[in-house]
Amino acid sequence: MVLKTKLEVIAQEDYQMIHDASIKILEETGVAFHSEEALEICKHHGARVLGNTVYFTRKMVEEAIKECPKTFSWTARNAEKSVTVGEGFLIQPNLGPVFIQDLDRGKRAATLEDFSNIQKLCQYSDVVHLVGSIPVNPGDVPQNEKHLHIIYETLKNTDKPVIGHTGYRYEARETLDMVEIALGRKLEHGHYVGVAINPLSPLSYSRDALETIMEYANRNQIVFLAPCIMAGVSGPITLLGTALLQNVEILAGLTFIQLINPGNPVLYSIASNTAYMKTGSFIGGNPEGLLMDIINLQMGLDYYKVPTRILAGITDAKVVDCQAGYETMQNLMLGVLGGGHIVVQCMGVLDAIMTTSYEKFIIDEELIKRMIRIKQGVEVSEEELAIAAIQELGHKGSYLTHESTFEKFRSRWMPTISTCESYMDWEAAGSKDVVVRANRKYKKILGEAPATLLEKDLEKSLKEYMNIVKK
Known part of the structure; x- marks a missing residue:
């Protein structure tokens, strides 16, 4: 059984208009690539290059779209936890928060221990399919070694499919090397690790982003192309205009990836929003941002027919309160009912992706389970x-x-952290609200989590590699 409707914002006859406008910009305005190596690759394959600007033709773009796999297998270290991308929908950890928050210690700068804890929660969770990424950015390790510690803690505490992170070229290479050590096989033989790449909006890709793309594509690994445009700041003020700009930037990156490695898996990833025009800052809880992004979701799903990822579940709330609940559920519903294959920023996010809350991670699991049940619809027989x-x-x-x-x-569907009991029964059980119950649950999970999932020899090999490459 499956829900009979899918949320749509534009009509199918609008797809061609957006695609043609995207080609016009790619051919006439071009996209700036801030990497001589990337420019040479584009030039070698017939693109017109003037200075640092690449002009992709309609033929190049449309051939690249055809090369992209419609679905692909993302292989985990534990084969039973491998997933197929492009069918159903998957949940990944947050990407970007620098603070961690809980009832006991409040909001504070995240540490490597917090990063490790979130990986443990992801491993335990039955709604989280992917691990790694940067659900919190640990501030207590040297910046030039952070990628090593992040991927080590991910491999140590999880065995689900892995997401790395964008950084300098050596960081991408060393991340891929460590995953290869953990797998015990060459990455080129499958798809084992992904990475999210953010264009430098408007219409640019930074050197670091391009070099990360090249490292991943040269080893046949998964690339998420995720413009983070703010309508009215780094994109047009109109929702349709920013959706167009987002499409252009994704198509430019997609074409570049297929020039490097035809058939390389690409995620058409949507991560833009409207700006808070009083200050020009990023916000995530407004309904307009997801309405805009569903335009792109329709383009990726229905017109280009490639795997998609959407940013949904964000709130601007600073604590786990009513605002956090209604904004998170609003954005989750829009993203999931829009049909996204992967959903991100929905596991404990607060304060417009600045903070991850331990308690909200547990609460968001239930919100996702509610959405899974809604998406399943009603069986008719x-x-x-x-x-x-x-x-x-x-x-x-x-x-x-x-x-x-x-x-x-x-x-029958049952909640995992909400209470359905009578007031008298709730009072008799201690009158604990949902945040307190979530606090107790996450602590219980962490208390029972194994110290490591790595065998001793493998753990030793990873640590030896880290010691060799530390800058």
Whole structure:
């Protein structure tokens, strides 16, 4: 069973208009690539290059789109946790928060221990499919070694498919090397690790982003192309205009990737929003941002037919309160009902992606489970009509003790952290609100998590590599 409707913002006849406008910009205005090596690759494959600006033709772009796999397998260290991207929807950890928050210590700068803890929560979670990324940015390790510690803690505490992070070229290479050591095989033989690349909006890619793309594509690994445009600041004030700019930047990166490695998996990733025009700052809880992004989601899903990722679940709330709840659920509903294949920024995010909350991570798991159930829709069959039960009971009696209820009552959806009990029962249990219950649950999970998932020899090999390459 599956929900019969998908949320759409534009009509199908609008797809060609947006695509043609994107080609016009790519051919006439071009995109700045701040890397001589990247410019040479584009030039070698027939693109017009003037200075640091690349002009991709319609033919180059449309051939590149055809090269992109519609689905692909993302292989985990534990094969049972491998996933297929492009079917259903997957959840990944947050990307970017620098603060961590909980009831006990409040908001504070995140540490490597916090990063490790979030990986443990992701490993335990039955709604999180991907691990790694930067759910919190640890500030207590040297910047030039941070990528090593991040990927080590990810591999140590999880065995699900891995996401790296964008940085300098050597960081990308060393991250890929460590994943290769953990797997015990060459990366080129499959798709094992992904990375999110943010263009330098408007219409530019930085040297670091391009070099990271080249490292990943040369080793046949997954690239997320995720413009982070603010409508009215780094993009046009109109929602449709920023959606167009986002499409252009994604197509430019997608074409470049296929020039390097035809068939390389690419995620059409949507991460833009409207700006808070009083200050020109980023906000995430407004409804307009997701409406705009669903335009791009439709383009990726229905027109280009490539795997998609959408940023949904953000809130501007500073604590786990009512605002955090309604903004998170608003954005989750828009992103999931829009059909995104991967959803990001939905596991404990607060304060417009500045903070990850331990308690909200647990609460967001339930919100996602609610969305999974909504997306499943209602099964329609003769059995589900329950005609026999209705006629048997007729005008009296209770379905509570009927055989059909006993057969199926365990299939009813149940909350994982919310309470459905009566007020008296809730009061008798200690009158704890949902945040307190979430606090207790995350601590229990961390208390029971294993110290490591790595065998001793593998752990030793990873540490030896880290010591060799430390700058």
